[in-house]
Amino acid sequence: MEPQRNCADWLVLPPGLSPECLGDGWDVARQRRTVAIFTFHDTFEWGLWFSGYTLYSTGDEYVLQTHVNGWPGAVKCTERGVGRRFWHDFSTDAMRSYLREPLGLRGLTAVATGRFSTQLCELRNDMGKIVCRVEWNTVAEEPGGVEILVWCRVLPLRGYAREAAQVTERLASIGAAPSSAGPIALLLRHAHQEPRVYTLKPTFDLSFETPAREAVGRIISTILSIADSNIHGIISDLDTEFLHDYRICLRKTRSLLGLVKDVYPAGETCRVRKQLGDLARATNRLRDLDVYLLARQDLLEGLPDSLHQGLTQIFAEFSSEREVEQRRVGTQLHGRATARKLRVLRESFSSPSTHEASSAALLPVGPLVFRGIYRRYRKIRKIGKDISIDTADEMLHQLRIECKKLRYLMEFFNELIPAKEGLLLQKQLRRLQGRLGDFNDSSVQQRFLLDWWHKGRSGIDAALAMGGLLALLHQRRHQARLLVDEVLQEFIGDDVATTFKRIFRRPAVMSENNSPKDRPQ
Amino acid sequence: MMIIASYSIKGGVGKTALSVNLSYALSEAGQRTLLIDLDPQGAAEFYFRVSSAEKFRMNDTRTLWGGLLRNVRETDFSGLDIIPSNLAYRHFDIALDSMEKRRKQLRRVLEKFSEDYDTIVLDCPPNITLLSENVFRASDMILVPVIPTILSQRTLEQLDSFFRDEELPVERLRPFFSMVQKRNNMHRDTISELSASFPQFLKTTIPFSADVEKMGLRRMPLLAYSRACDAAQAYRALCNEIIALQETVS
Numbered sequence: 001m002e003p004q005r006n007c008a009d010w011l012v013l014p015p016g017l018s019p020e021c022l023g024d025g026w027d028v029a030r031q032r033r034t035v036a037i038f039t040f041h042d043t044f045e046w047g048l049w050f051s052g053y054t055l056y057s058t059g060d061e062y063v064l065q066t067h068v069n070g071w072p073g074a075v076k077c078t079e080r081g082v083g084r085r086f087w088h089d090f091s092t093d094a095m096r097s098y099l100r101e102p103l104g105l106r107g108l109t110a111v112a113t114g115r116f117s118t119q120l121c122e123l124r125n126d127m128g129k130i131v132c133r134v135e136w137n138t139v140a141e142e143p144g145g146v147e148i149l150v151w152c153r154v155l156p157l158r159g160y161a162r163e164a165a166q167v168t169e170r171l172a173s174i175g176a177a178p179s180s181a182g183p184i185a186l187l188l189r190h191a192h193q194e195p196r197v198y199t200l201k202p203t204f205d206l207s208f209e210t211p212a213r214e215a216v217g218r219i220i221s222t223i224l225s226i227a228d229s230n231i232h233g234i235i236s237d238l239d240t241e242f243l244h245d246y247r248i249c250l251r252k253t254r255s256l257l258g259l260v261k262d263v264y265p266a267g268e269t270c271r272v273r274k275q276l277g278d279l280a281r282a283t284n285r286l287r288d289l290d291v292y293l294l295a296r297q298d299l300l301e302g303l304p305d306s307l308h309q310g311l312t313q314i315f316a317e318f319s320s321e322r323e324v325e326q327r328r329v330g331t332q333l334h335g336r337a338t339a340r341k342l343r344v345l346r347e348s349f350s351s352p353s354t355h356e357a358s359s360a361a362l363l364p365v366g367p368l369v370f371r372g373i374y375r376r377y378r379k380i381r382k383i384g385k386d387i388s389i390d391t392a393d394e395m396l397h398q399l400r401i402e403c404k405k406l407r408y409l410m411e412f413f414n415e416l417i418p419a420k421e422g423l424l425l426q427k428q429l430r431r432l433q434g435r436l437g438d439f440n441d442s443s444v445q446q447r448f449l450l451d452w453w454h455k456g457r458s459g460i461d462a463a464l465a466m467g468g469l470l471a472l473l474h475q476r477r478h479q480a481r482l483l484v485d486e487v488l489q490e491f492i493g494d495d496v497a498t499t500f501k502r503i504f505r506r507p508a509v510m511s512e513n514n515s516p517k518d519r520p521q
Numbered sequence: 522m523m524i525i526a527s528y529s530i531k532g533g534v535g536k537t538a539l540s541v542n543l544s545y546a547l548s549e550a551g552q553r554t555l556l557i558d559l560d561p562q563g564a565a566e567f568y569f570r571v572s573s574a575e576k577f578r579m580n581d582t583r584t585l586w587g588g589l590l591r592n593v594r595e596t597d598f599s600g601l602d603i604i605p606s607n608l609a610y611r612h613f614d615i616a617l618d619s620m621e622k623r624r625k626q627l628r629r630v631l632e633k634f635s636e637d638y639d640t641i642v643l644d645c646p647p648n649i650t651l652l653s654e655n656v657f658r659a660s661d662m663i664l665v666p667v668i669p670t671i672l673s674q675r676t677l678e679q680l681d682s683f684f685r686d687e688e689l690p691v692e693r694l695r696p697f698f699s700m701v702q703k704r705n706n707m708h709r710d711t712i713s714e715l716s717a718s719f720p721q722f723l724k725t726t727i728p729f730s731a732d733v734e735k736m737g738l739r740r741m742p743l744l745a746y747s748r749a750c751d752a753a754q755a756y757r758a759l760c761n762e763i764i765a766l767q768e769t770v771s
Contacts (some may be wrong), residue, residue, distance in 0.1 A: 075692035122597075128740065130597040158596035158602060 010071055011168075013150040019121040019136050020165060021174055024130065026123035033119040037142050038063075040113070040184065044242070045235055046195040051102040054184055057082070064088070070185025071237045078124040084108065084195040102298070105294070107239035112191035115142040116183070120155075123167060129438045132156060132165040139183040141190055149183045154175070168399060169216045189402075190444055200226065200245060202446045206415050207294035208366030215365035219256060219412050221351040222250045227343055234283075242292040243283055243329075250280040259372055263362035272502050275341060286329050288448055289322040291441075296311045303468045310465025374504035377497075385490040389485070396484065400436040405431060421499055431493045435484045442477035446470055522635040523641050523767050524628070525582065526660040531676045532647040534666040535699040537564040538642035538733050538743070542753075543558055543664075544758035545742035548601035552639040555593070556607040557631075559656070566605035571739050576605040585631045598745065602638075614651040622625065627655035640767075649683060657689050659727045664726070666699035670712035695766070697723035697759065698757040725759040 020026050034361055038056040042048045048055055051077070054067045060082050066073030077094040078156075085107040086089055087099035118141050123132045152171070156164030168176075182209045188194055204218050221364045226256040227249035233242030254276040264272075296315050300308060308428050332338055346353050350363070359369060401425055407429055416423060490496065527540040535630065537560070544556040558565040563573055577588025592604050631641055645656055657663060667673045677696055684691040696719055702708050716722050728754035730744055739746050744753050 127570045127572070157595035159592070 009153050009176065010151050010182070011171055012154070013152055013171070013180040013271045014107075014175040015147060015150060017150055017174065018153075019119070022121075022123060022134070025166065025170060026125065028129075029122045029124065031120040031122065035116055037113060037119045039110050039116050040188070041108040042111050042195070043103055044230075044238065045106060045198045046107055046165070047102040047104065049195040050100075053098070053102065055099075056109070062095070063506055064095060067182065067184055067505055069180050070188070071182030072184065081336070090471075096187060100372075105241050109238055111193045112187050113142045113167055114148065114187040115140045115145065123163075125163070130157065132169065137183070138189055138360055138378050141187075144257060149186050149277060151179075151183060160465055198229075200248060201414070202226070204412075206365065206413065209364045209414055210366075211352070211362045211369050212260060212365040213355070213361035215413075216256065216260050216263050217349040217352050220253050221346050223253050223256075224342060224346040224349070227253075228346065229334050231339075232343075235334050237326050237330065237491060240294060243287055243290065247280055247283060247287060250276045252412075254280070254406050255405055256412060259405055260360070260368065262358050263355045263368075264361070265358045266391060272345065275345065277349075278342070279338065281388060283329050283331060286322065286325045289318050289325060292318050292445070292448070293322060299469065299472070302472045303465065307461075307465045307468040310459070310461035310463070311469070313459065314464045314465055314469075346370070365413070366416050367414065368505040369409060373406065374500060375410050376402060376409060377500045380406060381492040381497060384488050387485075387488065389481075396436060396439060396481075399488075400440055403429060403433050403436060418503060421503060425496065425499060425503075428487075428491050428496060432484075432487045435480065439477060439480035441514045442473045442480055446473045446477070449473070522632070522638060523662070524660045525640060525763065526645055526656045526663045527666070528645040528653070528656065528663050529665050529676065530649060531673060534668050534673065535727065535733070536560075536647070536666055537568070537644055537754075538736065539664060539666055539699070539727075539759075540565055540642050541568045541742045542744055542756040543734070543760055543763070544601055544603075544642045545744045546757050547598075547640050547642070547764075548598060549558055549728055549744070550760060550764060551600070553600050553637065554603065554640045554642060554763075555634060555638045556642045556644065557589070557604045558644045559610060559652065560608045560644055561606055561608050562646070563606035565644045566603060568736055568742065569594075569603050569605075569738055571596070571605045576607060577764050582626055582630050585626070589630065590633075597741075602667045610646075618636065621750055623664045625655070625658050627652075627695060628659035631659055633642070641718060652689070657684070657693070660693060662763065663694050664723075664763075665694060665696040665759055667696045667715065668700045668703075669698050669708040671711070671717065674711060676713055676716070681719075692721065693719055695723055698726040700728045701726045702728040720748050723762055724757065725762050727755045729761065 005158055019030060036058050038058050040054055041057045041062075042055070049067075050184050052066055052068070052073075053064055055062060055064050057063075062079045062081060064076045064078070066076060076098055077092065079090055079092045079095045080089065086101040086105075087096055092100060117137065120264065121134045121136055122130045123134065125131045135153045135155060136145055136150075137152065138150050154164050154168050154171070163461060185194075185485075204215065204222060206215050207220070225247050230242040230246040233239065234246060246504070254273050256263070256272050257276075263311055289393045293315065293473070300311060300440055303311060355361075380424055381400060383399045385393060387399065407426070410417065410422065410429070414426075447470060449466060457463075525543070527536045527543070531598055540556055540558075546555050548554045556569075566573065571594050574588075574592040577591065579588065580585045589604055592607075593602050594605060595602050596759065618760060634641060643660065647655065665677060667677050681691065683689070683696065684694060696715075698708075698712055698715075701712070709724055712726070728751050732747050732750045734753050735747075736743055743750070745754060747753050
């Protein structure tokens, strides 16, 4: 596929048309036809597509190309090889640099395969002079061979604009027309792989007055659908993000049920929360191992070379354990019990009437949630005020949990919060959570390592590396602890407190102010 | 951008065959090349199956440039364009005569093509006029095909004298032997004599070949249909020698 200059250059042709359709005006000479089979790759999140790229492999070569609405653009770089999954599996600097951001931690998977053919045709006048060229292309499914699209591009020769216009006119008269969707988009559609935006923060079409149970049910069934969509990726172990997102969805759902009291009967809330907790807990070990293995390079760089041998041994054991754990989780998720459990949960939250009545079910969700947000913030402020450099870790842990609850509430009901101020508050909250998260991670990792070691590990190299790792994590924990205070003081300070009070304390007033014009369009 | 003229006072020495094949060889070597057919006979454009240029005014450099630009035609060969001739070119001298700095206007106009092309090849008519003088001043290299005969020797000497009399850059004159018949004693003697008196003669010689004459039937450069014949190889060698000289000059 040659680089395009402009989408408008391409004309989609009626199926089955050949270049000879131009034969009544010019002598048509076909040049050599090139046929190649391209397999397109992208991530679960369509990271490449939405960054304006397509990556295809043909033979033993990968080609990264730009696209506009599925029309092929300029080739950015190529690389020989097969079986690449992550950005760091590629060897050339150019490819790695293009792929790093759009892929992140995501793995590539084949999304569609097509047979592309290109043929240049020369149109000659009565003197035998070439007066115009036409690039004739087709894409067909592979295997199968069903033609998906025929398209062409008129390539004018300098000094022969009139002839090119005549060719374009002739093509238009037999049905050629510009099209917004290009051959790659149509190939993906044909393969039932249309790119769609994937997000862990969807919107729920809520209003301030939506009955609480209806609103919460809509949120939970949406989030559980997202959890469900990640299961195939966990089972096939495409990348670690599937498990990560699956766990976030379970945690968010569980958290939401705990935060909106009396929207569902207490017994049912408790039962569902336990089910969700069990599902998440079954994947704890796998996630812990993922986190360690993802941090491998970072930890190696943090330790002297003399400890690398021992660290490599430790990681080799993590890796082996992960294989076993992944198979176990995969088998469990593949089983009917888990799938049924998730399906039943999702269905039960899709309809408000499937549950017994409860006191807050029909209340408008806005005031209920805003009160909850304000209460949560005040709790964080209270805990925060008692925190000093000598405070026990437990308090920071509690603060972190409260922050997480507040964040989930603000994210779920983001549509109801005035956009500008909501964004600012969430940004400050995210900063605080980031610092608390760093502190918590280094504490948890130390405990994980010690537990792992006490299960009868041996070897002097591994012991040395373990000592080094613990020292490194201790140091990081200490640094993270020092960094918490600065952002905490800002978040519990008077400015932020005043904003929280103004927005969330009097939800009825906010309801009046929460007109669509406050929301980003 | 280099400007190369194919010029001789004498007709029938292989100027157009040189322009056409050299342009083709330059484009094949990766140089974006524009061939301008300044000869009202329009032989060069015939070889590329291109129609004559549309008429245009030549009141000043602006209209001359606009007219030339409008008449650029892409040939069938990648990287090679042509501005075909027009019978109106017979008035080129009158047009140039009416302009200021009339001996240098052509260079000013051709410079405007420098973004689009690496080399311009001028196929010139066989005479000495104000247009020729403009070509001499505009060109970085003036290739003069010389059939190794007494008459050609005489015309080369005339051209050399003209350059010296008019204080033109004589070092830009690069004659080469054209239509050479190796078995012809007179050709051999003339080559030997002229090479001694004109050290700027190019090393490559173009042999006489019936293949070259078939260009009229095939209507395309010799190099496009008979790549391996002696004459084709000679044109390619001449092109390489010129590219090497271009690099020295630039």
